[in-house]
Structures are given as structure tokens and as C-alpha cells.
Amino acid sequence: MSLSRAVEQPQADVPREFADALRPYLDDLAEEMIAEIRASIPEYSRQSGAYTRIVRHAVEEALAGFVNRVGDRGASRSRLLEVYRAVGGGEAAEGRPLDSLQSALRICARVAWRRLAEESERLNLSRQRMCDIGEAILVYLDEIAAAAADGYAEAQVRVAGELELRRRRLLDLLVADPPAALRAVTDLARSVRWTTPRTVACVALTARAPGDLPRPGLPPDVLVDLDRSDPCMVVPDPDGPGRQGLLDALAADWTVAIGPAVPLGEAGLSLRLARNALALVRRGVIDGRRVVRVPDHLATLMIFQDEALIQIMARTRLAPLLTLRPAQRDRLAETLLAWLQSGNATEVAARLHIHPQTVRYRLRQATELFADQLGNPGDRFELEVVLRARAAGLYAVRD
Incomplete structure (x- = not known):
């Protein structure tokens, strides 16, 4: 009344x-x-x-x-x-x-x-x-x-x-880089009755289409700000019961990338990695149709961390491919990468859906071209890195 x-x-x-x-x-x-x-x-x-x-x-x-x-x-x-x-x-x-x-x-x-x-x-x-x-x-x-x-x-x-303003301020403090003072975080967390967790994971989001989107129903311990220019969330204890499916409902309206679980003071790092993953989704490097979990893409993120360095490394490591025709380069690079990752011709054949004999033929050819690199563990590692970069579209061998 x-x-x-x-x-x-x-x-x-x-x-x-x-x-x-x-x-x-x-x-x-x-x-x-x-x-x-x-x-x-x-x-x-x-x-x-x-x-x-x-x-x-x-x-x-x-x-x-x-x-x-x-x-x-x-x-x-x-x-x-x-x-x-x-x-x-x-x-x-x-x-x-x-x-x-x-x-x-x-x-x-x-x-x-x-x-x-x-x-x-x-x-x-x-x-x-x-x-x-x-x-x-x-x-x-x-x-x-x-x-x-x-x-x-x-x-x-x-x-x-x-x-709500205090919760958003708490989110800002948590993801600050460099990290905010722990006392400031705990004091603000207490004022909004937010229990400080052992670990957190940060989430970066971008709308799949322009316009107003429905507000997601999330547990009260999840800090969220979808109105900022770079929407993000902080998920406490991300490895706890029921947390894995927490973000799946968002994937219909948002492209979602969740960073690794980290201690509270490293929340900014988790968010930075989530944003990096989201950037690779926009470039088509990572499939963003489902929730992107950063721990599943650490190698890709590492490769794209310094693209200029990868370009320089690739020019040296992939130079032997210049002796082949373009179509041969693609087939040989694909087969060599699969072999470096598995070390087994039969498994490579199953992975690439080709006959094992075809794999063995290509591997003999690769051995001849890359003989000086395959015998050294450090060279093999760099070769695999640049082949991964090539597969991701970061580098193309050109005459």
C-alpha cells in the first residue's frame, strides 16, 4: 500500500x-x-x-x-x-x-x-x-x-x-594488472558478503550479435559485468561441483572464453589469457562455437604470443619445404606435424585418414629434407612449434 x-x-x-x-x-x-x-x-x-x-x-x-x-x-x-x-x-x-x-x-x-x-x-x-x-x-x-x-x-x-556498484568495483580490483592490494580486495569482498575463494577463473565474453541480450541467471558468488566494453566475469572455485556446465547456457548468445583456475592474486592473468583466446576465436584460429577453455589451448596461445618471433623461426625451420611444389608442402607439413605429435605412423594414418604406406613414404621424404633438425630435441621442438603455427594460419611458406 x-x-x-x-x-x-x-x-x-x-x-x-x-x-x-x-x-x-x-x-x-x-x-x-x-x-x-x-x-x-x-x-x-x-x-x-x-x-x-x-x-x-x-x-x-x-x-x-x-x-x-x-x-x-x-x-x-x-x-x-x-x-x-x-x-x-x-x-x-x-x-x-x-x-x-x-x-x-x-x-x-x-x-x-x-x-x-x-x-x-x-x-x-x-x-x-x-x-x-x-x-x-x-x-x-x-x-x-x-x-x-x-x-x-x-x-x-x-x-x-x-x-551492484560495489560488486563491480570488486571485480575491477580482482582483475587489475598489476594486482590490487589484498587488504583492499578482502575489505571490499566483506562489504558485499562475497566469500574469498581459494581459486578463481576469469571469463571473457563478446556478444554474438548486436542488441540487448537476456541477463544470464548465475549464482550470486559469480561476479559479472556485461555492460562494460569488454564484458567479463569472475567464477570462484571453478573446479568445484557443477561449475563446468555453468557457462554453457551463455554460449547461445555470447562467445565465451574461460581462463585457467588461479589463486586470487592472479585473477588478472586468468582474464588476460581468456581475452587472448577470445581474440584468436575472432581470427578463426580457435573454434568459438562452444565455451573455449583456455587450458585446452595453451600451446596455441603460446605460439601466438609473439607472432614476429614465430615468423623468424619458421623461415629457418621450414626452409626445406621450399624445394617442393605448394601442394606437396601442405601434405608433407601436415604429415610431419602429426608424426612429431604422435611418433607412430599407424596413428598418423588414422588421424589423417590416409594409408599407412602413404605416411611412410611422406616420412621418408621428410627425413631427407629435415635430417639435420630431427636428430636434435631442441630443433624438433622448434620444428613442431612452427608447424603448429603454419597449421593455424600464422605462417605460410612462400617461394
């Missing part, structure tokens, strides 16, 4: 004398209400001085507001409603459910009605007058409850916005 729908003054049938008779008992009534609230609702049982003052202020304002409105038909409601808007906002900021406040107001109504029943004879109240006062109490509490609900809703929006 919003303030715009607040019930009009409900005290028309309550005698003004009732307010004068009630005023001397307000302090006792407030004490009784506060005691019952704290005894009945665990969220309000704290003993701290500041918190007790807040509860007392809310109860005393409610009682004073009711008596003033009965005693003075023209009394303004605005101050009381602002007080309860603030009370509702405070409840949201403390993280308590609105139900607790509503329960406290019901307790106030129950205590007020009980005291009214006890004092009805002394106050010479008829049954009709008691009904009028009881109804006025309930309607009045509905009105201040509506004010509190408005304040609660406004604060929830504000708190949610502040929380």
Missing part, C-alpha cells in the same frame, strides 16, 4: 477526551510494547544502545502520532509518515525482511488493545466507543505500515544499486 493510497484520518468517531486520558500512560505503554517486541521477534532482540533507541523512537512516534491525531483533528500526518518511511528504509539497509516490522506493528496493536480493554471501565468507554477506537488503531497502523513499506522498497532499490 503506497502513501498515495493512505487511509484518511480514521479518528472521526473517537472522542477527543480519549487522547487526554491516554497521554499520562504513553511512557508505560511504550515500555510494554518495546519489551514485547524484543521478546517476540529475534531480529529486534539486540541490546545495543543505538539499536534500542531506534526501536524506542519508532514506538514513541507511533503512540504520539495516534494521540495527537485523536486530540487534534487537524494534526499533520507528514512528519509521522516520514519517520516510518525512514524506519522502513532502515530495515532494508539492515537486511531484515519487512515481515519483521509488520509483526512488530501487530504487537503494538495487540498491546494497545489489551491496555484499552483493561482501562475501558475507568475511562467509561462504551462498547461502541471501544469498537471505534479499536478500528482507529488498526487503520492507523495500516497507514504507518504503508509508509514503512514505501521506505523499505525505495531503500531496497538504493541498496541493490549500491551493492
